[in-house]
Amino acid sequence: MDKLKGFLKYPRREEETITVQERVKNYQEFTHKLSNEELNEQGARCMDCGIPFCHSGCPLGNLIPDFNNAVYKNDWKNALKILHSTNNFPEFTGRLCPAPCESACVLGIIQPPVAIELIEKYIPERGFQEGWITASPPKTRTGKTVAVVGSGPAGLAAAQQLNRAGHTVTVFERDKKVGGLLRYGIPDFKLEKRIIDRRLAILEEEGINFKTDTHVGVNYEIEKLKEYDAIVLCGGATRKRHLPIPGADAKGVVQAMDFLKQNNEVVDGLSEPTEDLHAKDKHVIVIGGGDTGSDCVGTSNRHGAKSVINFEIMPMPSESRTNASPWPYWPFTLKTTSSHEEGVERNWSISTRRFITDDKGKLKSLETIEVEWVKTESGAPRLQEIEGTEKEWPCDLALLALGFTGPENTLSQQLGLEVDTRTNIKAGDNYQTNVPNIFTAGDMRRGQSLIVWAISEGREAARSVDEYLMGKSFLPTKGNGDLPAA
Numbered sequence: 001m002d003k004l005k006g007f008l009k010y011p012r013r014e015e016e017t018i019t020v021q022e023r024v025k026n027y028q029e030f031t032h033k034l035s036n037e038e039l040n041e042q043g044a045r046c047m048d049c050g051i052p053f054c055h056s057g058c059p060l061g062n063l064i065p066d067f068n069n070a071v072y073k074n075d076w077k078n079a080l081k082i083l084h085s086t087n088n089f090p091e092f093t094g095r096l097c098p099a100p101c102e103s104a105c106v107l108g109i110i111q112p113p114v115a116i117e118l119i120e121k122y123i124p125e126r127g128f129q130e131g132w133i134t135a136s137p138p139k140t141r142t143g144k145t146v147a148v149v150g151s152g153p154a155g156l157a158a159a160q161q162l163n164r165a166g167h168t169v170t171v172f173e174r175d176k177k178v179g180g181l182l183r184y185g186i187p188d189f190k191l192e193k194r195i196i197d198r199r200l201a202i203l204e205e206e207g208i209n210f211k212t213d214t215h216v217g218v219n220y221e222i223e224k225l226k227e228y229d230a231i232v233l234c235g236g237a238t239r240k241r242h243l244p245i246p247g248a249d250a251k252g253v254v255q256a257m258d259f260l261k262q263n264n265e266v267v268d269g270l271s272e273p274t275e276d277l278h279a280k281d282k283h284v285i286v287i288g289g290g291d292t293g294s295d296c297v298g299t300s301n302r303h304g305a306k307s308v309i310n311f312e313i314m315p316m317p318s319e320s321r322t323n324a325s326p327w328p329y330w331p332f333t334l335k336t337t338s339s340h341e342e343g344v345e346r347n348w349s350i351s352t353r354r355f356i357t358d359d360k361g362k363l364k365s366l367e368t369i370e371v372e373w374v375k376t377e378s379g380a381p382r383l384q385e386i387e388g389t390e391k392e393w394p395c396d397l398a399l400l401a402l403g404f405t406g407p408e409n410t411l412s413q414q415l416g417l418e419v420d421t422r423t424n425i426k427a428g429d430n431y432q433t434n435v436p437n438i439f440t441a442g443d444m445r446r447g448q449s450l451i452v453w454a455i456s457e458g459r460e461a462a463r464s465v466d467e468y469l470m471g472k473s474f475l476p477t478k479g480n481g482d483l484p485a486a
């Protein structure tokens, strides 16, 4: 195999998928595995640039050329050690990250970039398969206690780092099971929940305590939380955005997260499906064209919807980079997900005006109008309706995938914490709030974001907590690696 000219010799490979007809029959992941040799070749495509822009494109500072090189050399154990040194959960990011690293890959200027995310997915898979990923509990305990509120990727990363530093860590989660949006937002066809469970087994064996069905400030008193030496708030930002138009309270207008959460619980055997949150034989319209909207499309097709339509208020993005986002920046280009490929009619520059109901208050259609964004005199963009483009669409189920407006603010109020204008909890560069022993990370601090950022913030916050408790910390700073977990 040729590393020197690998980028010229070997084309970028993606995983092939099973047919749409087959995959929509269930909620399982649906890709065919690449062979070991094919993966070695993908590693060989990395040019090991003098200045690896991919490395700074990654919010975790993953040491990308190093693990690519190890995979090229077929040294998977070393690749795992390198990857784990900056990322606690590469099996999540390897499946779900939008991969800003690949947008910053130097090879990407002239060719398809190195398949970094794909390689990142296969490294921990090999690690679990070979039994290299095992619990690594701390040798000694500091006697300090830390409470982590929220068990999404931010909370889990913070907990694992703080436990490694020797603190006694308890994670509080209001839901039945641990995982946050990884478990209750993202469908199984993107992330099978066994992937979360096998990592949780390691975290438990390392000595982290998990308390589920425990809603801090509701069925767990705030005063008890304050007994911990330090607190890390990782409660996410799940206050749903509404669509305040006529008919919004009709039976059949449903929040995307309610729909996705129930489906994930049904797939997990935790609950039974209910008619109002099921798409079978319905004309479904998903309002909102982001990740959540795409997950609703994939789920509706698996339910057996009669038709699936997607609306997005913004114009259709360009298919390739524009001058507004030159390399190595993240390009806002058209994204077609595997769920879109499974069947959906996508509409851009369209705004929903009202939901129309039958005489029993049940949704039967909705009315839209096309829109355009115009510049006002001050230069600010303004949405303008295009007269004469009104249209009525039959619809039995409208899914509102409009994102989140910020964290629910009960915790911040009860703990006396400052928040910003979007109700995100305010913290300094070291993730410390205005109350010295309370820290915050992930969506709860930065607003609705990405898994890679949640893991990155969880790790960074853990280091700050460790410094606060001990006066210094041996936990790593971003991109500098840490104690190998395997």
Ligand SMILES: Cc1cc2nc3c(=O)[nH]c(=O)nc-3n(C[C@H](O)[C@H](O)[C@H](O)COP(=O)(O)OP(=O)(O)OC[C@H]3O[C@@H](n4cnc5c(N)ncnc54)[C@H](O)[C@@H]3O)c2cc1C
Pocket (backbone or CB within 6 Å): 096, 097, 098, 149, 150, 151, 152, 153, 154, 155, 172, 173, 174, 175, 179, 180, 181, 182, 185, 186, 214, 215, 216, 217, 234, 235, 236, 237, 238, 260, 291, 292, 295, 411, 441, 442, 443, 444, 448, 449, 450, 451, 452, 454
């Ligand atoms: C449908 C959907 C699809 C997505 N797809 C992707 C994707 O493909 N790729 C990607 O990178 N990102 C994706 N995201 C975004 C990503 O899931 C989030 O950015 C990430 O999960 C944030 O992590 P977090 O740990 O900050 O918060 P969360 O994952 O939201 O976890 C917060 C946890 O805190 C718990 N909690 C809150 N308050 C309390 C309390 N008072 N007491 C106890 N527990 C509490 C909540 O129950 C929850 O479990 C998606 C989001 C959604 C909704």
Ligand code: SF4
Pocket (backbone or CB within 6 Å): 057, 058, 059, 060, 061, 062, 064, 093, 094, 097, 098, 099, 100, 101, 102, 116, 117, 120, 452
């Ligand atoms: S976590 Fe995301 S940005 Fe970082 S290396 Fe992996 S795919 Fe790239």
